[in-house]
Amino acid sequence: MSEAQEQRTIRCLVGKVGLDGHDRGAHVIARAFRDAGFEVIYSGLHKAPEEVVQAAVQEDVDVLGLSILSGAHNTLVPKIMDGLEEYGAKEDTLILVGGIIPDEDRDELLDLGVSRIFGPGASMDEIVDFIRENAPERQ
Amino acid sequence: MTELIENLLDGDHRALARTITKIEDRAPGYRDLVSQLHEHTGQADVIGITGSPGAGKSTLVDKMAEEYRDRGLTVGVIAIDPSSPFTGGAVLGDRIRMASNTGDMDVFFRSMSARGSLGGLSTATTDAVKALDAFGKDKVIIETVGAGQNEVDIVRMADTVAVLVPPASGDDVQMLKAGILEIADLFAVNKADLDGANRTVQELREMIEMRRDELAVATGHHGAVEKTSPGGGGADEETDDEPSWSPSIVETVAKRGEGLGELLSILDDHREYLVSSGQLESKARDRYAAEIRTLLREDSAELLAEEIEARGGIEGFVDRVLDRETDPYAVADDLLDPVVECVESKRD
Structure with missing residues (x-):
């Protein structure tokens, strides 16, 4: 492993928030991140927003990927954003959303601070590249 | 003092998390951070939990943390998982088991990967423990898979080491002989509701007694060795003035919290033993000596x-x-x- 890699390893939290039990996508993403050389923490199913916030803060992740297929994104994402803000973690965490997000809801999520929404059909390479390019600089 | 450390000492969770990140990354300036932490450390009780994959470590740690919280204590957990030697990537899965403490920020849970660096992991873990200690955690639990020298080194840093053994794991007990037996202060036969638990307890007891006999022969203290009392022992009543410790065995079902009380009271007993025997200080001396040498x-x-x-x-x-x-x-x-x-x- 090269010196540079050792110095800076991208840490990601893959979070399943809310009541949908569809975690195939989250598993596939977690594996892809691992194979890209990231350290991945998987939250497990059915997590409350506070739990995801707690994990993101304590693990000090660079990237928070939220998988939501329940349609409750307009409720869940703002709660998570507020929680991250409370702990001063919103600024330097790259927040991504994956799953089923209707077009008309996208702008609102992006306004809240979500960096990018990856829907069905997004390729792994695309997501991994996006993270590599946009992982926040840390102080 | 840097702002980050000031915030950490003030109880800012984010600052604690960021400090550990810097320690893990060996970011520029991390040494200064750790230096500043040192004077604030020395209060936490550090417990190491190890055992083969699937032994139930994470589940047990979760229940332990919950019980400590009920007693009004704060808890820090460092869970170490292996990383891929090829990509450096890792899926750190221990957090999933931490179901009893979600939303409770006074349980600070941090996943770390081995990052494939030789020896570096034990340095990083030592320093991360310091961060949790300085933050004011009463109990710090280090959880790691007990395979190989690296892990043994890590767990050695703990004041008290518990080794988890699943039932009917003849092979695992074999594995234990290779180094882990020596560092265990306590064995927990977890999943004790499964078949084979009794036998595993029996095998462990035999191993412990065999080791005591070996030690007795080596040190010439034939008469001083007593048999472990059934159901685990704790500190021995010895004829010598020196208190001594022989590993206890406890049966647990981590999932349901069975045996947890006994386990925790043995951990407390061991802590007491360390203090009264002066072992706590001599362990700390050994640890600092090793740390200086490593650096x-x-x-x-x-x-x-x-x-x-x-x-x-x-x-x-x-x-x-x-x-x-x-x-x-x-x-x-x-x-x-x-x-x-x-x-x-x-x-x-």
């Missing part, structure tokens, strides 16, 4: 690597060794001599 080894290796670069790189030396112009020992002496001279002239 020096790393630093001097780095210094010499720079020296090699300054003299044209390792390849040039290798060429001359290959051509039989010189040999590795001579090269090492050659490189080291100026350092030795310099150190000698500056010693006073």
Whole structure:
């Protein structure tokens, strides 16, 4: 492993928030991140927003990927954003959303601070590249 | 003092998390951070939990943390998972089991990966424990898979080490012989509701007694050795003045919290034993000595690597060794001599 890699390893939290039990996508993403050389923490199913916030803060992740297929994104994402803000973690965490997000809801999520929404059909390479390019600089 | 450390000492979770990140990344300036932490450490009770994959470590740690919280204590957990030697990537899965403490920020749970760096992990873990200690955690739990020297080194840093053994794991008990038996202060036969638990307890008891006999022969204390009482022992009533500790065995079902009370009280007993026997201090001394040595080894290796670069790189030396112009020992002496001279002239 090269010196540079050792110095800076991208840490990601893959979070399943809310009541949908569809975690195939989250598993596939977690594996892809691992194979890209990231350290991945998987939250497990059915997590409350506070739990995801707690994990993101304590693990000090660079990237928070939220998988939501329940349609409750307009409720869940703002709660998570507020929680991250409370702990001063919103600024330097790259927040991504994956799953089923209707077009008309996208702008609102992006306004809240979500960096990018990856829907069905997004390729792994695309997501991994996006993270590599946009992982926040840390102080 | 840097702002980050000030915030950490003030109880800012984010600052604690970021400090551990810097420690893990060995980011520029991390050494200063750890130096500043040191004077605030020494209060936490550090517990190491190890055992084969699937033994139930994470589940047990979760229940332990919950119980400690009920007693009004704060808890820090460092869970170490292996990383891929090829990509460096890792899926750190221990957090999923932490179901009892979600939303409770006073349980600070941090996943760490082995990051494939030789020896570096134990340094990083030691430093992360310091961060949790300085933050004011009463109990710090280190959780790691107990396979290989690296993990044994890590767990050694704990004041008290519990080894989890699943039932009917003849092979695992075999594995334990290779180094883990010596470091265990307590064995928990977890998943004790499964078949084979009794046998595993029996096997462990035999191993412990065999080891006690060996030790007794080695130290000549034949009469002083007593058999472990059934159901685990704790501190022995010995005829000698010196209190001694023989590993206890406890049966647990971590999932349902069975045996948890007994486990925790043995951990407390061990802590008490460490204090009363003076072992706590001598362990700390050993640990700091090892830490100083490790740091020096790393630093001097780095210094010499720079020296090699300054003299044209390792390849040039290798060429001359290959051509039989010189040999590795001579090269090492050659490189080291100026350092030795310099150190000698500056010693006073």
